Amino acid sequence: MAASSSPLAKVRRVPALYRKHFAERRKERQFISSASFFVTFGIVRAITHAIRAGVGPFRNMSPGGRHIHHMTFGIAGLLTVGYLWMLEIGTASTQRRTSRLTSGAYGAGAALTLDEFALWLNLQDVYWAKQGRESIDAVVLFGALLSMGLLGREFLQELARAESELEHGGEEHLEHRHNGAGAPIPSR
Secondary structure, eight states, rough: OOOOGGGGHHHHHHHHHHHHTTOOOHHHHHHHHHHHHHHHHHHHHHHHHHHTTTOOSSSOOOGOOOOOTTHHHHHHHHHHHHHHHHHHTTTSSSOOHHHHHHHHHHHHHHHHTTTTTHHHTTOOOOOOOOOGGHHHHHHHHHHHHHHHHHHHHHHHHHHHHHHHHHTTTSSSEEEEOOGGOOOOEEEE
């Protein structure tokens, strides 16, 4: 096995590819929001199934006998992110960390809220009923919309190409295909 095809060599290429494909803040926010949306949805679904099955440490939140649905936290998150973005916190080109945090919070809030879309549509808790499928449909539709705006496709394709190049001989550079320039990006 060549040294350049080691897992560490593969990992070292990720930051350069990320910077190349997400230098533009808007594009990075779309990527982070999408990733956060799908990861949060997957985690929430796993937790709700664990609660229903009585497995693990998870339980419903019911202070004072009133069940608090996770969409409550999603709505609070979306309101917070909306307010911050209205103040232009997390949108300016100089606030990269804040931009990443608010984008991740937006994706997570949308997932928490849309996972219980059937509850708002039917005005009753139908999460495990047949109508609960409406939540899945809403998540798929919004996730597709969010992903269509995600212009990170080139990053993921080049990441796969870099993996393939490392496995087949360990290329020392990646081809820069932006605007047909063909300039190499040095590996680290």
